[in-house]
Amino acid sequence: MSRILIRLASAVPTLFGVVIVTFLLTRVLPGDPAVFFASNPSMTAEDVDAVRVSLGLDQPLLVQFRIYLVDLLHGNLGNSLSTGQTVAAELARRLPASAELTLVAFVLAIAVSLPLGAVAALRPRSLVDHLSRVIATLGVSMPTFVTGLLLIFLFYFLIGWAPEPIGRLDPFMFEPERVTGFYTIDALLEGDPAAARAALAQMMLPAITTALFALAPLTRMTRAAMLEVLGSEFIRTARASGLGRRKIVVTYAFRNAMVPVVTTMGMTFSYMLGANVLVEQVFSWPGVGAFAIDSIINLDYAPLQGFMLMMAAIFILVNLTVDVVIALLDPRAAL
Amino acid sequence: MTPLMRDRLDTVRHVLFGNPLNLLAFGLFLLILLTALLAPALVPHDPLRTNAQSALQGPSARFWFGTDQLGRDIFSRVMVATRLDLLIAFGAVILSGMIGSLVGAMIGFWGGFWDGVVSRLVDVLMAFPLFVLAMALVAALGNTVVNVVYATAVVNLPFYIRLARGEMRVRRSLGYVEAARVGGSGDWRILTRFLMPAMAAPLVIQASVNLGWAVLNAAGLSFLGLGVRPPTPEWGIMVAEGARYISSGQWWVAVFPGLALMVTVFTFNLMGDALRDILDPRLRT
Numbered sequence: 001m002s003r004i005l006i007r008l009a010s011a012v013p014t015l016f017g018v019v020i021v022t023f024l025l026t027r028v029l030p031g032d033p034a035v036f037f038a039s040n041p042s043m044t045a046e047d048v049d050a051v052r053v054s055l056g057l058d059q060p061l062l063v064q065f066r067i068y069l070v071d072l073l074h075g076n077l078g079n080s081l082s083t084g085q086t087v088a089a090e091l092a093r094r095l096p097a098s099a100e101l102t103l104v105a106f107v108l109a110i111a112v113s114l115p116l117g118a119v120a121a122l123r124p125r126s127l128v129d130h131l132s133r134v135i136a137t138l139g140v141s142m143p144t145f146v147t148g149l150l151l152i153f154l155f156y157f158l159i160g161w162a163p164e165p166i167g168r169l170d171p172f173m174f175e176p177e178r179v180t181g182f183y184t185i186d187a188l189l190e191g192d193p194a195a196a197r198a199a200l201a202q203m204m205l206p207a208i209t210t211a212l213f214a215l216a217p218l219t220r221m222t223r224a225a226m227l228e229v230l231g232s233e234f235i236r237t238a239r240a241s242g243l244g245r246r247k248i249v250v251t252y253a254f255r256n257a258m259v260p261v262v263t264t265m266g267m268t269f270s271y272m273l274g275a276n277v278l279v280e281q282v283f284s285w286p287g288v289g290a291f292a293i294d295s296i297i298n299l300d301y302a303p304l305q306g307f308m309l310m311m312a313a314i315f316i317l318v319n320l321t322v323d324v325v326i327a328l329l330d331p332r333a334a335l
Numbered sequence: 336m337t338p339l340m341r342d343r344l345d346t347v348r349h350v351l352f353g354n355p356l357n358l359l360a361f362g363l364f365l366l367i368l369l370t371a372l373l374a375p376a377l378v379p380h381d382p383l384r385t386n387a388q389s390a391l392q393g394p395s396a397r398f399w400f401g402t403d404q405l406g407r408d409i410f411s412r413v414m415v416a417t418r419l420d421l422l423i424a425f426g427a428v429i430l431s432g433m434i435g436s437l438v439g440a441m442i443g444f445w446g447g448f449w450d451g452v453v454s455r456l457v458d459v460l461m462a463f464p465l466f467v468l469a470m471a472l473v474a475a476l477g478n479t480v481v482n483v484v485y486a487t488a489v490v491n492l493p494f495y496i497r498l499a500r501g502e503m504r505v506r507r508s509l510g511y512v513e514a515a516r517v518g519g520s521g522d523w524r525i526l527t528r529f530l531m532p533a534m535a536a537p538l539v540i541q542a543s544v545n546l547g548w549a550v551l552n553a554a555g556l557s558f559l560g561l562g563v564r565p566p567t568p569e570w571g572i573m574v575a576e577g578a579r580y581i582s583s584g585q586w587w588v589a590v591f592p593g594l595a596l597m598v599t600v601f602t603f604n605l606m607g608d609a610l611r612d613i614l615d616p617r618l619r620t
Contacts (some may be wrong), residue, residue, distance in 0.1 A: 017459030025475045141601035143551050144592035145558050146574060149581045157584050164582065274466030278555055282578065292467075293559055296474040308471055312462045 007323055011316050018312040023068055025308070026301040027061065042325050046078035077309070078302035082295065086312065087306040091288055096181025097168055098287030102204055102272055105210035110265070114213050117222025117261075118254060121230060132219050139216025144275045148209040148282035155205060165283045169199055198331075208285040213275050214268045217275050221264040225257035232256075259330050343510035352614045357612070360605035367599055371418040380408035382415045401587035403576060405566075407560045411586060412568040412593045419569050420599070422479065423547040432542050434488075435495025436534065442496075443503025444526050454500075457493045465490045469552055473561045483562035487552050491545055500539055501567050502534045536614040543610050547603035554596050571597045 035220055059067070071078065077087035084330040120132035168183055169175060176186035176195055183199035205236035229235060238248050277289030284290075287306055350357050380398075392589035394401045400409035442450040460468065472486035504510065516526050541546065554571030557563040563572050570592040579588025 013455065014458050014462050018462050021459055021463075024472050024473075048484060094441065134435075136602060137601070141547065141597050141604055143554060143558075143574075143593065143596050143600070145555065145571075146589070146596060149578055149589050149593065153581050153586045153590070154582075157586075158583060254587065270464045271466075274464035277466065277470065281559060292470070296470065303476065304471060308463065308467065311464050311465060311467050316462055316463060 003327070007320065011320060015313070015316060018309065019072065019138060019314075020067070022066075022308040022312075023065055023307050026305045027064070032333045073310075075323060077306040080295065080303045082298045087302050090291060090303060091306050091310060094286060094288045094291050098276055098289060099185070100182040101203060101206055101279070101285060101287065102210065102269075102276055103274065104216050105214065106269060107212040109214035109218055109268070110205055111219035112211070114222055114261070117219045118226050118249075118257075120219070120223045120246040122249065124227070129223075132223055136216045136220040136223075139212055139219075142212065143278075144209055144213050145278045145282050147212055148206065148279055149204050149296030151209055152282075163198070163201050165202075165205060167284050167286055168202055169195070174223070175197055186332045206279050206285055208276060209279050210272055214272055217264055218261070219273075222261050224259065224262045226253060229253045255329065258306070259326055262322055262325050262329065266318050270319050273311055273314065341392050341437040346613055350609055354609075354612075357490060360602055360609050363598065363602040367417060367421070367602060370414055371421045373413035376416055378408075378411035378414050380411040382407065382412040383566055391580065391588070394584075394587055400591040401585075403573075403588050407566075409573070409591050412573060413570070413598075415507050416570050416573065416592065417595070417599075419480075419563070419567065420550060420596075421555065423484050424546055426484040427491065427549045427553070428542050429460055429547050430484065431491040432495055432538060432545070433612040435492045436499040436531075436538055436554040437500025438492075439496035440503050440531055443474070444507055444530065445501035446521070453496065457496050460489075460493050462611035466552060469503060469556060470559070470561065470590065471558055478561055478564075482558055483553050486556070487549050488499055490552070491549065494541060494545070495538070498537060499534060502537060506530055506533060518532060540607060540614060541609045543603060543607035547600040547607070550596065550603065551599050556594070 075088060077091070078091050080087050081087070083090060116132050116135070120126075120129040123129060152165050153164070156165060163170060170215060173195055176190045176192060176199075179186050179189055184196050184203070185198055187193070188198035222266065235248060235253055239253055243252075276287065277292065279285065280287045280289040282291065288310065292304055292307040295301070295307070351361065352358065384407065386402075389398070389402050390404055390406040390407075391399060392402045398408050398410065400413060403409055403412075436451060442453050467487045469490045472489060473482050475486060476482040501611065512525055512529060513530050520528070553562065554569075554574070557569050557571035558575045560572075560575070563569040565572060565576070574589045574596070575590035577585075577587075577592070580586075580588050
């Protein structure tokens with residue numbers, strides 16, 4: 001437990017660096033937000049200056065940074081100029097959409113890649129092995145936005161299995177009352193299985209798109225790790241001692257192979273967070289990525305800042321989880 | 336021919352002809368390079384000329400890949416776009432490879448204060464999802480193609496810095512470095528004459544893997560409307576334009592530039608594997 005706390009503390013300098021980088025990045029954004037904010041024709045130059053003062057943009061950079069830090073410590077991420085809401089509220093409203101999509105995609109990718117990679121390693125040069133190699137090579141070459149469009153063409157236009165790719169729910173259906181923000185869960189809590197099914201149907205194509213992308217590194221790593229473990233001495237010993245194949249593979253080999261695979265999972269999750277921005281754009285998914293793109297186009301820097309901070313924080317958290325899981329899997333690994 | 340060279344040549348021959356995939360990779364790579372060089376002179380139509388009468392036509396003998404919403408020939412646009420997409424990717428990879436390996440080698444060799452500073456900075460950069468960081472960089476630096484190159488380069492820097500730093504820390508205390516020092520070589524000479532050349536193989540492998548990723552990154556950015564602007568032919572932006580027509584069945588507008596993107600990245604990835612087999616057979620998986 002204390003080791004986990006120490007590891008947690010070691011993330012603080014990185015987080016502070018992240019805050020500095022996001023601050024600097026958004027301060028050099030082109031365009032003067034005050035002018036955008038005051039884009040009302042009746043406003044005079046004095047009004048624009050007044051807005052600039054009220055946003056703190058006339059202060060030296062260091063003072064601006066101090067103000068920013070103090071705000072941040074109070075959970076204040078600033079206001080979105082284009083929507084007029086606080087950034088924290090806007091992000092909180094959109095995060096469940098992105099989180100639901102990413103998590104479903106992640107689970108999907110793991111459910112396919114772990115068995116696939118393991119079977120490929122158990123039977124080298126078999127059909128499954130070749131299949132896993134094709135997936136691993138194709139998966140890293142497929143741009144997510146192209147995969148998404150191909151799936152839309154195939155499953156929406158040609159076959160008609162998927163609903164129209166326009167967000168989280170059919171526009172004629174009512175949103176379930178918000179409890180978790182995950183439409184599928186909220187709809188079930190409300191006792192509306194039809195809405196849950198509809199929300200799941202909307203999510204299938206974007207989730208498969210993201211999962212296909214995550215499949216490649218996970219399958220490749222599982223296969224490589226399993227191959228290495230299966231060739232090691234303790235497996236030979238276990239085999240020589242007459243243990244059953246099932247016990248050897250599941251208890252001994254798979255568990256030991258999981259250590260590098262969990263590390264890869266953390267990396268893959270980070271890639272997925274980035275790819276999510278593209279997937280949300282393709283499927284008109286109202287998540288945080290789409291919000292970030294809108295704010296870039298509107299030169300609205302506070303939401304972009306908030307988005308970057310949130311992404312980095314999630315990523316640091318994921319890495320932390322990975323380290324803890326590895327320590328549980330392999331007690332020799334130091335946190 | 337020295338025995339070592341003959342040995343290397345044997346490996347190259349073995350890798351190329353022993354595995355048809357490797358041969359395919361180098362063949363495709365040559366084809367893509369030739370397209371980038373020659374396409375503007377060879378394409379059947381002007382990639383920028385619009386023609387309202389032939390808008391959104393499917394693939395035909397006249398328009399091999401069909402036409403887009405403005406009646407422009409998609410085949411010509413896809414071919415011509417190769418040069419820009421490759422220039423962005425190569426530019427970014429060369430930039431980050433050179434700067435990253437030099438910085439990484441220096442901090443790995445000397446260690447000390449700057450090693451700490453740069454390593455922390457690398458940790459911070461790695462704490463962002465890379466594509467998100469690239470997005471914000473382009474937004475901050477300004478929405479131009481050159482800035483897409485810089486953003487892609489910055490995002491790739493950590494990999495080269497870490498790689499070079501790691502190699503250096505292992506090699507700087509090896510016997511031949513000690514020998515060079517006893518022979519009177521200074522730090523800088525040891526670094527540039529003896530240590531940097533020894534890193535060439537892992538760096539080239541990293542660069543070829545990176546190249547595919549750089550293509551995807553740049554195309555992703557322009558898909559979102561960052562960097563390249565219409566009407567410039569570029570794969571990402573062409574897919575973005577075609578995305579509007581995919582739900583109504585005009586698949587060719589988005590699919591052909593998307594395929595070009597896929598084939599290019601696929602080629603670079605295959606080539607990375609082939610180069611690894613040639614340069615460092617121990618890393619083969």
